[in-house]
Amino acid sequence: MDESEFQILDKGGVAAMEPSVSCEGAFFSRTDTSVSFGGYTSKLLEISPSESLEVMYGHRVTGIDQANGTLELREGFGNVRRIGARCILNVSGGESLKIAKMAEAAKEYSVLHFRGDYWMVGPGMSPRPRHNIYSVPKHSEYPFLDPHYIIRHDGTAEVGPTASLVSGPDKYPRSDAELRKGPSDLLSRPLMPKARLFLNREFLSLVREEWRSSASRSHMARRVKKFLPGMDEKYLTERGLSGIRHSLVDRSGFVPEAVTIVSGRSFHVLNFNSPGATGAPAYAAYVIGMMGSSGLIDPRKINTRDGGNRLWGRSLDTVFSAMGY
Numbered sequence: 105m106d107e108s109e110f111q112i113l114d115k116g117g118v119a120a121m122e123p124s125v126s127c128e129g130a131f132f133s134r135t136d137t138s139v140s141f142g143g144y145t146s147k148l149l150e151i152s153p154s155e156s157l158e159v160m161y162g163h164r165v166t167g168i169d170q171a172n173g174t175l176e177l178r179e180g181f182g183n184v185r186r187i188g189a190r191c192i193l194n195v196s197g198g199e200s201l202k203i204a205k206m207a208e209a210a211k212e213y214s215v216l217h218f219r220g221d222y223w224m225v226g227p228g229m230s231p232r233p234r235h236n237i238y239s240v241p242k243h244s245e246y247p248f249l250d251p252h253y254i255i256r257h258d259g260t261a262e263v264g265p266t267a268s269l270v271s272g273p274d275k276y277p278r279s280d281a282e283l284r285k286g287p288s289d290l291l292s293r294p295l296m297p298k299a300r301l302f303l304n305r306e307f308l309s310l311v312r313e314e315w316r317s318s319a320s321r322s323h324m325a326r327r328v329k330k331f332l333p334g335m336d337e338k339y340l341t342e343r344g345l346s347g348i349r350h351s352l353v354d355r356s357g358f359v360p361e362a363v364t365i366v367s368g369r370s371f372h373v374l375n376f377n378s379p380g381a382t383g384a385p386a387y388a389a390y391v392i393g394m395m396g397s398s399g400l401i402d403p404r405k406i407n408t409r410d411g412g413n414r415l416w417g418r419s420l421d422t423v424f425s426a427m428g429y
């Protein structure tokens with residue numbers, strides 16, 4: 105970031121800017137923003153047909169045949185369809201690891217899924233912050249953010265998320281009993297990386313605290329009250345958004361950053377938690393660069409919307425040379 109984009113504030117500086125916040129100091133980001141990810145994705149889908157892209161809903165990748173370059177897709181529980189592919193880019197979030205393993209890659213990794221639940225902040229709370237407020241994570245060795253106060257793109261406010269351990273990539277029902285339901289990724293191989301975490305007291309205490317915050321609004325309100333003293337459970341009017349984070353683990357514990365792997369004719373992106381949805385367009389340019397340098401695609405043949413050889417607002421050459429290609 106450029107120095108003009110941020111400011112370090114002491115206690116008094118925070119009080120002057122955000123009277124509802126209590127803390128010792130803060131990093132104030134002037135370029136912090138709020139994005140409608142749903143709106144963004146809808147727009148991409150809208151322009152896809154004119155870019156010769158076909159979106160297939162209701163299909164699940166269930167196999168990869170590297171030798172013949174085919175992708176096996178299953179429609180619901182029924183029809184199997186096979187699509188020939190010169191190369192495959194796997195960016196499937198919660199199932200990225202499963203799909204990478206279909207391509208004989210990433211065997212050393214396991215995955216744990218954590219559901220993040222938010223609570224809506226009703227209009228009764230006053231004064232309320234004018235900016236997004238993030239607290240410093242208590243368990244800094246784990247890749248989770250502690251609850252924060254965020255203002256969505258439509259002006260509504262929420263607090264969260266939690267990081268509740270769940271058994272699979274799409275486990276949304278809010279019950280701890282779901283851990284006993286199968287099939288569960290908790291028991292998928294390799295088991296050793298996960299077993300180490302489950303023997304760690306600090307990790308277990310974090311898991312307990314996060315489950316409580318998902319289940320109980322008063323627990324969440326108490327956590328937020330530490331940096332927003334005016335918070336009370338009566339202001340948390342209803343449940344807000346939920347999302348599931350998929351965290352890779354290996355023998356050393358949680359893998360901190362996104363992982364990219366080339367296996368035969370396939371390219372896999374795993375553990376894409378940060379730079380997150382906001383960073384995804386820039387990261388996509390970076391992935392195309394890496395696919396180019398590993399010979400999977402010829403980046404110079406990419407057609408972009410403006411008809412030129414441009415990507416992410418700059419020429420591809422500039423992007424790739426900045427990345428060291």
Ligand SMILES: Cc1cc2nc3c(=O)[nH]c(=O)nc-3n(C[C@H](O)[C@H](O)[C@H](O)COP(=O)(O)OP(=O)(O)OC[C@H]3O[C@@H](n4cnc5c(N)ncnc54)[C@H](O)[C@@H]3O)c2cc1C
Pocket residue numbers: 163164165166195196197198199200203219220221265346347348349376377378379380381382383384
């Ligand atoms: C609670 C929470 C809050 C967050 N807040 C923010 C935030 O404020 N700002 C931010 O920038 N980021 C945020 N993130 C992170 C962000 O949501 C993720 O980094 C981002 O969504 C990852 O994008 P992705 O495309 O890799 O995966 P996903 O968004 O998970 O997309 C993967 C796609 O692949 C599909 N898929 C999966 N398996 C298969 C299969 N077998 N066959 C076919 N398709 C399949 C899925 O249906 C899905 O459409 C948050 C995440 C969570 C959990």
